[in-house]
Amino acid sequence: MRIVTIAAGILFTLFGVFCIANAGLSFMSMAFPIGIILIIVGIFECISYRKSLDNNEEKHWLLTEGLTTFILGVVVLTGQLAADIAVPVVFGMWVMISGIRGFVVLTQLKVDRANIVRDFDFYWDLVISALNIVIGLYTFFNNLLYPLSVLAILGICFAIQGATVIKFGYDMTYVKPDILKTKEEKLEEAETAAEEAHKEVRRAIRKARHAKKAAKEAENSKDFNELVNDIVDEDMKENV
Incomplete structure (x- = not known):
């Protein structure tokens, strides 16, 4: 083809x-x-x-x-x-x-x-x-x-x-059809597939770490209302 x-x-x-x-x-x-x-x-x-x-x-x-x-x-x-x-x-x-x-x-x-x-x-x-x-x-x-x-x-x-x-x-x-593949070719394909699987696992681990880091940053960060309240409190203190 x-x-x-x-x-x-x-x-x-x-x-x-x-x-x-x-x-x-x-x-x-x-x-x-x-x-x-x-x-x-x-x-x-x-x-x-x-x-x-x-x-x-x-x-x-x-x-x-x-x-x-x-x-x-x-x-x-x-x-x-x-x-x-x-x-x-x-x-x-x-x-x-x-x-x-x-x-x-x-x-x-x-x-x-x-x-x-x-x-x-x-x-x-x-x-x-x-x-x-x-x-x-x-x-x-x-x-x-x-x-x-x-x-x-x-x-x-x-x-x-x-x-x-x-x-x-x-x-x-x-x-190539499996019936025509030699033992060495099948082993090589299995090793290649295993290597790709390891790469996918490493990518998944990196993504999980980034997701956890982003979750912690989001948890520790202040939302909009808290930021507004902080600014208002600072203004009130300055006016007093």
Whole structure:
């Protein structure tokens, strides 16, 4: 499934380059292959979301994006996008939502001990998300800025989304069936699981200590009424 997902992303990217190279064609002449590729990529994203990432919430984002891509492909195939004016806006919203999703993932999921881990994955997601939002916004002002043809805009959208799908495929983890695992592999997995369990226990202990410390500070602190009474008493003493 990992290889298939990467292949789907490459196909998406190559088709985007093809659309840019043939920007002079009309959208209706390319509607059928566009719809087919959107449906194929959407299906692969929906199928592969279970094996893509360890974080369950990020998996759900991938499933949402796969369903959105699939539905967009069905809309294109059924001929509901016939006006050239509406096509860039619809696809712009598609990539812009993907970019917003990427920023949400960055702010909520790529955090380790309250510090964002700035590795290759972080910068990749940051650049791709920013490009998606910029291209999505550009589609709304295409005629006011540097006007591009409909297929040129779609080609850029497909190329960027293809890079996103390739990254999804790269991040997918291959789970070997238990029946094919050797004794050494099973022992290694058990040791890894035990180490992760110890880390979780240590995190839980730290959280419990912080909670106890906060409870003691709250217990020893004065509430609002006590502070007001103290201030009033001091004022009365000064006036006397």
